[in-house]
Amino acid sequence: xxxxxxxxxxxxxxxxxxxxxxxxxxxxxxxxxxxxxxxxxxxxxxxxxxxxxxxxxxxxxxxxxxxxxxxxxxxxxxxxxxxxxxxxxxxxxxxxxxxxxxxxxxxxxxxxxxxxxxxxxxxxxxxxxxxxxxxxxxxxxxxxxxxxxxxxx
Amino acid sequence: xxxxxxxxxxxxxxxxxxxxxxxxxxxxxxxxxxxxxxxxxxxxxxxxxxxxxxxxxxxxxxxxxxxxxxxxxxxxxxxxxxxxxxxxxxxxxxxxxxxxxxxxxxxxxxxxxxxxxxxxxxxxxxxxxxxxxxxxxxxxxxxxxxxxxxxxxxxxxxxxxxxxxxxxxxxxxxxxxxxxxx
Numbered sequence: 617x618x619x620x621x622x623x624x625x626x627x628x629x630x631x632x633x634x635x636x637x638x639x640x641x642x643x644x645x646x647x648x649x650x651x652x653x654x655x656x657x658x659x660x661x662x663x664x665x666x667x668x669x670x671x672x673x674x675x676x677x678x679x680x681x682x683x684x685x686x687x688x689x690x691x692x693x694x695x696x697x698x699x700x701x702x703x704x705x706x707x708x709x710x711x712x713x714x715x716x717x718x719x720x721x722x723x724x725x726x727x728x729x730x731x732x733x734x735x736x737x738x739x740x741x742x743x744x745x746x747x748x749x750x751x752x753x754x755x756x757x758x759x760x761x762x763x764x765x766x767x768x769x
Numbered sequence: 770x771x772x773x774x775x776x777x778x779x780x781x782x783x784x785x786x787x788x789x790x791x792x793x794x795x796x797x798x799x800x801x802x803x804x805x806x807x808x809x810x811x812x813x814x815x816x817x818x819x820x821x822x823x824x825x826x827x828x829x830x831x832x833x834x835x836x837x838x839x840x841x842x843x844x845x846x847x848x849x850x851x852x853x854x855x856x857x858x859x860x861x862x863x864x865x866x867x868x869x870x871x872x873x874x875x876x877x878x879x880x881x882x883x884x885x886x887x888x889x890x891x892x893x894x895x896x897x898x899x900x901x902x903x904x905x906x907x908x909x910x911x912x913x914x915x916x917x918x919x920x921x922x923x924x925x926x927x928x929x930x931x932x933x934x935x936x937x938x939x940x941x942x943x944x945x946x947x948x949x950x951x
Contacts, residue, residue: 656880656905668849669880676882697883699904 644687649677652704653694661704804912805920809931817843817922818910822900825878825886831900833875834926840948841922842874842941845908847881848889850916852935857893863941864897871924872945873898879905879916921948 640648650663655670662670662677673694680690694702706712752760808815821832833841844860846853864874874897878886883901890899902908911920919936921929921944929948932940 668851669847672849672882672885676884697903698880699906701904 641687644681644690646674646678646681649681649687649690650674652691653677654702654704656698656702804910805928806912806914806918806931806933808912809928814923814927814929816926817841817920817928818907820877820900820902820907820910822877822902822907825876825883825890825899825901831875831898833922836873836875836922837926838871838924840872840924840929840945841920842872842945842948843877843920843922844874844917845877845879845911845913845919846917847879848885849881853917854889854893856917856936857889857895859936859938859941861893861895861897862938863945867945868897870949872949875900877902877907879903879908879913919944921945923948 647663651661653662653673654660655662655665655667655673657669658665658667662673676694677690680693685693691703695707700707700712706715708716803810805815805818817833819832819834821830823830833843842860842863844856846857860874860876864872868874876890876895876897876899878889878899879902881901881903883903886899886901889895911918914933917935918931918933919941920931923929930944932944936944
């Protein structure tokens with residue numbers, strides 16, 4: 617019963633995210649595109665820029681939204697004119713794919729390396745501690761026993 | 770075996786660090802170069818960086834080096850730039866006056882929407898050749914710092930002089946005469 621509830625919940629969440637993404641793709645807003653498009657002269661996103669060309673780009677995006685373009689179509693039009701650098705996130709193709717693939721790969725590799733080193737280090741430390749254990753001399757053992765006996769009494 | 774692997778790993782790490790350092794140095798040197806404008810500032814007269822860009826309006830492209838033998842007034846502009854609006858009629862007038870004497874004006878529209886640039890050309894009735902460099906990929910080679918900037922190119926393809934900001938009619942005349950003088 618509980619498993620079925622969790623499955624339904626996960627499916628519902630996935631569907632709601634998917635429908636939100638579809639809505640964003642088919643009916644983009646100026647506000648969201650402003651955060652995804654870079655001003656060609658000041659190299660910040662449009663929402664951070666008041667440069668003349670940024671104002672022209674805003675007007676252009678507004679006109680394309682009114683004309684019914686999807687988000688991808690608007691971005692494609694902008695890339696055709698200004699190149700890939702007009703997008704805040706590099707497109708997921710060609711050489712730019714590295715920007716998407718490398719960070720998680722490096723993060724996983726770094727985590728694995730840290731894990732391996734931690735295991736090796738903890739094993740070595742335990743071994744060294746074993747080697748460093750020294751039995752007390754008979755004299756020292758006698759004194760320890762005496763001290764403990766005194767404490768007990 | 771383990772020692773060999775460790776050495777290989779160390780060598781690879783050092784190689785990656787050295788490669789990144791080399792990339793950094795190359796980038797810094799390239800940025801400091803400052804393009805053609807910086808060379809002119811140093812008193813040098815390098816060959817104008819050649820480009821091939823799509824024409825604004827008619828189909829086809831224009832390559833700068835095909836204009837060898839003519840003095841070229843190379844004006845970088847954008848439709849959203851206010852001073853560009855003021856100097857465009859002066860450039861058109863200079864083109865009409867000088868074109869029969871081996872001078873051509875070329876407008877390079879950069880960092881601009883093509884539709885805006887075409888509207889600009891129609892509004893100011895520009896008849897001189899215009900090309901479109903939307904991404905502004907030639908701006909670094911010329912060392913542009915803003916719009917408008919204008920380079921005067923000699924008939925042999927070498928840069929003669931350059932002006933930042935809005936030109937007046939006298940500056941255009943002086944630039945053209947300087948480019949035509951041997």
